[in-house]
Amino acid sequence: MAFAETFKALSDPVRRQILELLKKGPLSAGDIGSHFEMTGATISYHLKILKQADLIFESREKNFIYYQLNTTVLEEIMLWISELKGGNSDAES
Amino acid sequence: MAFAETFKALSDPVRRQILELLKKGPLSAGDIGSHFEMTGATISYHLKILKQADLIFESREKNFIYYQLNTTVLEEIMLWISELKGGNSDAES
DNA sequence: GGGGTATTTAGAAAAAAATCTAAATATCCC
DNA sequence: GGGATATTTAGATTTTTTTCTAAATACCCC
Secondary structure: OOHHHHHHHHOOHHHHHHHHHHHOOOEEHHHHHOOOOOOHHHHHHHHHHHHHOOOEEEEEEOOEEEEEEOOHHHHHHHHHHHHHHHOOOOOOO | OOHHHHHHHHOOHHHHHHHHHHHOOOEEHHHHHOOOOOOHHHHHHHHHHHHHOOOEEEEEEOOEEEEEEOOHHHHHHHHHHHHHHHOOOOOOO
């Protein structure tokens, strides 16, 4: 159940910002890092969390690793929130 | 910007479960606590986080404090996720 | 008012997460 | 192969979060 993992991954501002950066297209770890005031190691840590949550995936090319958004998991989150908003749990009248 | 707060609040499994309990209707702090293996103080802590994130609100009655879901903030989260999925940031063709 | 129940607050302890530095891999390209 | 660049891993430290116990509030009802 990677569900909890996804929520955890989304809870950090840096990681959300990374996702927003990737919205515009794939970026290398270095490119991503250049947007933040932290070491590459820390960025790598955040990328690992996002990867484990299935929110991003990587593709290797030349000497770089490019990361891109994986939106499929976001559907699940949307569904959960939607059901929370939706009201009663089983059915409606 | 309570946005980050909301994500943080949603990142904890206990708090998500509390929200799910409240989906069925208002509950007192004690009622909520009876669903978990933790002290009332800890439940109170989680309720405070949820309250600060505007995910729940309380109404006092008799000797009890009843909590209920506030779904308005969830819209914002949905929107954010939706835009992340949606692709380009400003508009569509 | 005063005992009783419900909940919160304060403060400390334990657990988890974020960050750094230094070193390790991995891959490119000459 | 070997130096150069990109990224990750390991381990330690700092910060944040979760949890507990004990005490404090708050409110009810006799």
